[in-house]
Each structure stands twice: as C-alpha cells, then as structure tokens.
Amino acid sequence: MNRIPMLRQEEHTELYLFSEAIKDRRYFRKIPMKLLLEMLRLSQLVMLSQDEQLVHEGDKDPPEMYILLHGSLMVTSQGEFISRLESPGDVVGEQAILSPEARTMTVTAEVDSRVLAFPNDVFRVAEEMSHIPAIYLSFASILAEKLRITEAQAKLRRNARPQGNATPPCIAIVDIDSRERRVIRGTLSTLWKEMKIVEYASPKEFIETPAERRFDLIILDPLYNHDYHDEQELLEALGESVGLHNCPVFAVSEWCNDESNREKLAQMGIGDFLGRPYSTFDLRHKLSAFKVAYYRQRELEQVEHAADTDRLTNLANRRRMDEFLDALVTLYPEERQPFSLIITDVDNFKHYNDTHGHQMGDVVLASIAAILKRSVRRGDLAARFGGEEFVVLLPKCDKPAALKIAEKLRQAVEEEEIPYQEQQPSGNLTATFGVATYPFDAENVDMLLKRADECLYQGKEAGRNVVIGAEMLQSTAA
Template sequence: MECTPLSTQIDHNELESITRRIAAGRYFRQLDEQVLEQMLRRGELVRCNPEEVIFQEGDEQAARLGVLLEGSLAVTSQESFLMRLDQTGDVIGEMSVLRPGPHSASVVAEVESRLVMFPNELFTAPEHSAEVSAIYLVFAHILAEKLRITTAQTRLQHGNRASDEVQPPKIGVVDSNPESLEQLLALVQDVWPRGQVSEISKEKLLEGDLTQRFDLILVDPLDGESDTEVVPAIEGCVLASEMILAVSRYCTEEGNREQLANLGVTSFLSKPFSEFDCRHLLSQLRVSYYRQRELEQVEHAADTDRLTGLANRRKLDEFIEALVTLYPERQEPFSLIIADVDNFKHYNDTHGHQMGDVVLATVSSVFKTRVRRGDLAARFGGEEFVMMLPKCNKANALRIGEKLRKAIADEDIPYQEQQPLGNLTATFGVATFPEDAESIEHLLKQADDCLYRGKESGRNVVIGANPI
C-alpha cells in the first residue's frame, strides 16, 4: 500500500477535493465541511492495488478506521462474501475501534482503490483532550449510522446476492490468432474460474448465428491486417453480449477506440498486452457483472408478486411510465392487455382459497412462458392480470391475446369441469397507445371497458378497443 499524509507542513494538494467528495457520502452529510477537513488532516491517503488485503481476519492490529474515496472493497469472513463497499464515504475498520481485538472480517481491494486511513491514537482520548474527544464522538455517531445501514444491507444481500454457483457468467472469446486465443482463454478462466468460458467462431459472429447470449465477449475484430470486419464484428458482439472487451492492435489509436466505444464496446486492451493489464481489466468487468446481478436480484424481489412470480403493481406502473416517456422520441405504439379469470369467485368459494391460488399460479405460468421477450406480465390485483407489449400494434396485440386465451382454456386445472362454462377460462380486453387513448389512464379504461364487454358477451373472449 502506498501511503501519503494529507497534511504535514502544508496540506495535500487534493485535500479540498477529497473533503468535498467525502462530505457527500451517506455517513458524512450532516458534518460541517470545515470540521471534516480538520479531521481529514489527521489521516493519510492510502492507495491499494487489486487483491491487496487491507485488513486480515484474525489479525490483531492497532485500531484503524478507513474512509473509501474511490474503488471497490470486498468484505469477507471465513472465505464467504459478506458485502461490497463501493460508495465514496463508506467506512471500514469501525469494529477494531469500538472493540479492540482480532479483526472479525477481511477487507480486500477488488480494483485499484484509494482510502483515507486514520491512526489509532486519534481514537484514544487522553485526559483533558477536548479536541480528540470531540472527534471521537463525531465518528462514533457516524459509525452508529454505518452499522445500522450495513446491517440492513447484509440482511438483504444474504438471500439475494448473485454468486458463481447460482449464475455462472457466460464468457466468449473471439480471436483468429490461435496463440492469442489460447492466452485469453487461460486468463479468463484464471480470473473467472467458475465462468462458462468458450471460443466463439468468427464466422458465426459475423453471420449473426450465435445461439446463446453472453455476459462478456473478448474480441479481436481485425481480420489479420484488414479492418474491414471491425464494424460487423462489434455489431455481432453487441447483439450477443452485455459487455464487450476489445483486445486488439486496433485499440492502439485514440480515434479507433472512440469508434469502438460508439459501437458499444465496454473496455479496450491494445496488443501486445501484459497479463497484468488483462487481469486488471477482467477483474473490473467481473466486479461490474456481479454488481449488476446483485442490483437485478434486489430489484426483482421488490418488484415481484410473491404468489404468482409476476411483476407487481409498482413494477407495472414504472414500466408504463417508461413507455410513455420514450414514446415522443421513438414513436413506437404499445399495447395493454387486461385479463380476468372467469368465474374465479365461484371456484374459490367451491374449492377453497388454496386451490384458488393454484389457479392463479397456473394462469401466471401461461403468461410467463408465452409473452414475448421484452414484454411485461403483472398481477393487477385479485384474479386480474395485465400484459404490457412494447412495439406492438393493435392487430398483433389481439393475436397475442387470443393465444393466451386459448392456452389458458387448454390448461389442465383441477375441478375445471365444475365451472359454470364447463372449463376454467379468462376474458381479455386490449387497447393500444396512442391509437385508442391519449393517456395511460384512458388506455387502462379502454382495456377495462373491453374486458367488461367481453364478460357481458359470455366470457372467454378477446375484445379490442375502438380507436379514438
């Protein structure tokens, strides 16, 4: 670790900037910046390399407290991941200050990181030292807030963290040079040992013939000395992967890197490259991958109806709002389908709520397996469901509604023959924006009116709205 005092005879040239950045952190927002600056003068700026251990579990070190300035830190215990700290102002080492003794967890830099570390004597309160006591009390308040927030985060992440075992990343490598291909495959497997790493055929990439999605593709888009395949190769990667690392001599020039970035490339590495540089970039991309998976899983839990596994009303509202927001720019129609299980009350009253839940789960599975990629199926309440269909006109929405109606009618559901219609069915109302409505409220009403008309006409039908 490289350490630099923030103040000796003169202040460190970054002290003012560091103060502003940390003052915006969640634990420091209530502090006066001048007070914070005075405290930061007592610390030192520490630079950590990737994989460098800051605290080692079990070690008995003098109490130190660190404040993250930039980077990403992993907190682990007994080789198990506990949490990630990657926000400016995140705090480490508070337990060694509050309760001296062996460290209860390890803290390791995931990428190149910088922290402000405070020495143990800052937290020793000599008799008659009002200044040190005041600083200690301020930090005690910050630590209490930190413990409250991180405890909640840990509880949340315990059941939601993406892991290699649950979601092994799919990583593809495209390189026409056999030696370079072998080197890249080995490096990826080393940095991401549980990833599903495979070679991708350059021909299939250019033809758009890849049969699976990847989380990361490493690609050299050059064809020998020719750059004629650069654009189609990158466009093929964009269609097949979330992240793209271009590893090529083509990345040497700034203009080429700018072109690749505009095409959708995530990171660049020029050939020839050092293994350290490649590992460093792969480690950063690995952090990005798991950060995104964690975010998706937390959001999924907050946005999902527990009984059916479909989106809940909160997620539906956000999805609709996004469609409306993007419409002026994209001018793409979208459709809304409301579905209601026919005579559901009769089924519930006759066979009980547990069997009613079986019906809702069965209907939900139809929506999950038959809506298009990019569509949203949500539970609207009770036995009502809503499907949002982006880039979908009225004619296609009616076809989708009819397929869903038939699929539900064809499901083998217990006691369905005892229903008033002799089967368990659903009725559908369809409306399209902006053809049938000028606002979301009007769109929902149009679809709901169609649903009502379908119920009145005998149920188990799909009814579309009349254009305005």
C-alpha cells in the same frame, strides 16, 4: 481540455449558433430565446478530444452540469455502460449538482466533442434576494426534467436485469477463433466460479440465437467474415442482436486497435474494448471489473426486488407497475418509441375458486404468473394487477408485435397442464387478453389501461380465450 468563458463573448456569433442548436430540444423549448442566450453566457465552452474524460468517477472537483453541442459522450459507472449523449441539447451532470460528493460516473468523449459547462453556483439563490431570478427558475426546470428522465431510464435498466439468485450469470463468447475463445473461457473460469458460458463460433451463429436466451455479459470479436456481404451489414446485424440482451458488451479484437472502429462499436452500444494482442493482466483486469459491477448491482436489486414483488406470484406488484408505466411515458418524447400494454384475466376463475378452494386458486395464479415470466422478453415487465388479472408492459413494442406476444401467451396458458382444468365450463383453463399501444391508442397512462381493459371486456363478451387489440374496438365502434 480547452475552456472558453462565454460571459466574455457578448458578440460571439457561435453563442447564437449554440442557442439555435438546442432551442427546440426537450429541456429548452419553453425558454424564450433572449433568456436562453443569457443562460448560455453563464457557461464555459469545453472542447474535448476523442477519448478525453470530461468527468472521472471518484473526482471531488466542484460539480458542473453539461450541455452537449456537438459529438458523442459515453456515461459509465463502475465499468458498466449507462447512457450515451449524441444529440445537441443532451444534458449530463445534474445529479452531481444536487449531491456534490465524489462523482459517481465517468463521462468520456467518444469523438471530438464540444459541451457547455455550467458551474454549481448558477443553481444557487442568495438568501438576501427578495425574488427568484428567471434564469434560476429555468435552470431548476432543466434539472427537474433531466432528473425525471434519468430516474425513468434507471427503472427500465433495472428491469432489464435478471432478478433473484436462482440462475448463475450467463456469458456469451463470440469469436471465430477457437483458440481465442479458449483463452477467454480459461480466464473467466479463474475469476468467476459460478457462471455459465455459451460459445459461438461466428457472429452469424450468435445473431441467429433465439431472443429468449438471456446473457449478463457478451464478449465478442466483431471481425468481418464472409457470412455477410460487407462490414456494415455485419455491424448492423450485431448491433440489433446485442441490443436485445440489455447487458454489458465487451469487444476483444484486433479490429479495436483502430479508433474509427471503436467509434463504430460505441455507436452500437458496446461499452468497453480491448485490442489484440493484449496482456493477460489487461484481460483479467477488464473481466474482474465486469464481475465486481455485476454482483454489486445484483445486491442492490435484490433489496429493491423484495419491496416491489407480489409474494404469491413473484411478479411485480402494482406499485412497481405504475412506476414502470410512468417511466415509459416520461421517456417517450425523447425516444419516440411506442410501447404496449397487455392485460389478461383468467377465464371463469371464480368458478374454479368456488369449486376447488382458494389454495388451488393460488396454484392457478402462480402457474399463470410463471408462464408470463418465462415468455416475455428481457426488459419487459409482468405484474399482478389485482385478483386474477395480470399486466405485461412491453417497451419499444408496436401493436403487431404486441399482438403476437399476447397470442403466444394465450396459447401457453391454454396448453399448460393445471389440476382440474377439465372441470372448467369450457373444458380447459384459459385466459383472455386485451392489448393497447401508446401513444396510438391512448395519450396517457389512465387511458391506456382503460383501452386495454375495454379490449379485455370485449374478449370476454366474445367467448373468452381470445386476444383483442384496441384497433378492433375502433372497427367495432365504426
């Protein structure tokens, strides 16, 4: 890779173009232009060719922080896709600056790309200095903000994976060629004894699979077939479908032999490729890497899950809910994706508890929790809020979709067979739901919870067993 020191480029016209490209991005918008130019002069311009690695996992080279100027970078760790940088001003490498041991990730250029590299020493202040330079404070601010975003993304990714040991991993194989599906299935069977395989004879069949089915790995051949008008329509439908599963996607196809096709797949979020024809070793090696990464991640998550889980309901506890909410708010300025919050309360729960005792009350709470857990999408978070109240957090979910999900939950509770439900005042055990969406109904977490709770209260006043959205409060107030 080629490197050009910016310090020697006092009159470098590109330096001004670089600053213009990133000055309005999240990490730089508060930095004066003059100071931003001084910061950029401390960097090196790095030019990467397609598929060239900027950082390699395990390297012990001096750490650097990188700012993307042009192109697309894919970040992976232990064979698993982590994130993609594709907008000018995106930052990567901040964790290595703070913890300069061996690198824990690989950063690869998906297309010809340009980045600015900042060495570790620009983040240090000499002990003998009597004041902290403005440049250092600006770099420290960038590091702090990037770490907040990285931690928030990690929380959302962790929540998207299944918890516990009860269910073996589920793997989808999508290929129109039954012989190829048989080869992949056979290789998986020799490597991965405890698993479930679901086969799809076409991309269309996979795309039409209900979103409730959850996969831990998707292996697909995106080769175009006549179920779609053209290749672009197929890729768009596939991209939307695989995105719902929040899991690694592995493309195995003759189509992957072409670099431009691999670029299209990478933009869809597909993290690894294997062209056909391939050797048995290459297929086994790729699948083995997925297996190792899967179980390593599960072990870490099981420890974290125990600390973040309500024992009675096996849902997230209040601490994890608060952290998840903070992560969603942190990521909103970058992703501009609304998210919704549903709060629900068991109707007349005190009457049930007083009549049948606390043990039966616990049965009710566990039953409601099970309904929430099996009914939400992968990546959503169901939590016990306190007492008989529960909260469901829905990332990337607008108000109409959230209201539909809440109504689905309401019906599920109403239809659930619960002991002694006929003795409730309404003749059945039900729940009331309040729904609010960020940022349209609230500008911060506290207000979002308050708005959803107001909806819940109005639902109770309206007779219980209903779903109320924040816009209904607004219309009522008017």
